Amino acid sequence: MITIAIANQKGGVGKTTSAVNLATAMAAIGWRTLLVDLDPQGNASTGLGVPPEDRGVSSYDVLVDGVALDEAVVSTTIPDLDLVPATVDLSGAEIELVEMHDRTGRLRDGLADAHYDICFVDCPPSLGLLTLNALTAADHLLVPLQCEFYALEGLSQLLGTVEQVKDRFNSNLSIIGVALTMFDRRNRLTDQVSDDVRGVLGEVVFESVVPRNVRLSEAPSHGLPAIVYDHNCTGSRAYMDLARELIRRLPERRKAA
Template structure:
């Protein structure tokens, strides 16, 4: 299984929107896809229409209580897309993980029994133990980056954290790409940020950019990914382009058992 952490310690950069829509795009072309909601806000779960009463076992139980992955998975209304939902009690997991042996390796252990082709992990907006568990479990890291000045400030910190994870927990982790989000061509700063990021990181930055788009914002309130809610809107088309580009950066598909 290919495992991709979607992470950036800055909030509001499009992590959850990216994780949900990329997971949906992969499921739509026949990949058995798993999405792990590792954000205590549970927005990925809500955005896929998973009601509170469907979250009996969640990512909290998966990490802290050792509940089997299969018992935590909930099927979504999207064919071939499953999710491990999140509940608010996940916010306490950071404290409880501190006491555990191999506190950064709990998610990696849990995912060992997965039978999917690809897994996306929606990380919280921090570099705490939840995100470290995701980075220790992942093969690849995808970084959504908002096209605004302050978004650049935290990028170096995230890249430094990735280097530490590679050295200490997961030598196989590599950055699959930086996805520019909330792109507004009417704003000169947006273009400047884009040029600066591409100048520094080059081909690591995806060609596809995700624009600011009302339909992307509306979709979660309907419990649907944007590419299902309105597949013709500019945001949905951007995520489909991003998914195609991402596939080209992954190893040849390994069919799950």
């Protein structure tokens, strides 16, 4: 199984939207896909139509109590896409994990027996123990980066954390790419930020960009990924393009795009 953590400690950059729609795109082409919601807000779970009352066993139970992953997995309305939902209990997990043995390897252990082609982990907007668990479990990191003035602020901190994780917990972790989100071609600043990011990071940045799009914002309120809610909107097409590009970057890929 290929595991990809989707992380950025800055909030509101499109992590959950990216996680939900990339997972849906991969499932749509036949990859058996798992999405792990590791954000206490549980937005990825809501965005896939799983209400709080249907989240009996969650990622909290896998992390803190060592519950088997199979007990936490729920099916979604998307064929080939399963979910490990999140509950508000995760908000206290950071404190509980501090005292635990191998506190950064709990998710890695939980995913050890998972039988999927690919797994996405939607991380919270922080660099705490939840995100460290995701990075320790992951083969790759995908970073959504909003096209705004402070886009690069904090990115160096995230990249520094990645190096520390590689040194101490997961030497195989690599950055699969940086995805520019909330792209608005009408705004001159957006182009400037895009040029700056590409100038600093080069080919690490995906060619595909995700535009600002009303349909992307509307879809979660219907409990659907945008790719299902309106597969012809510009946001959905962007995520399908991003998924194709992601597959081409996967050194372990076993299927054709």
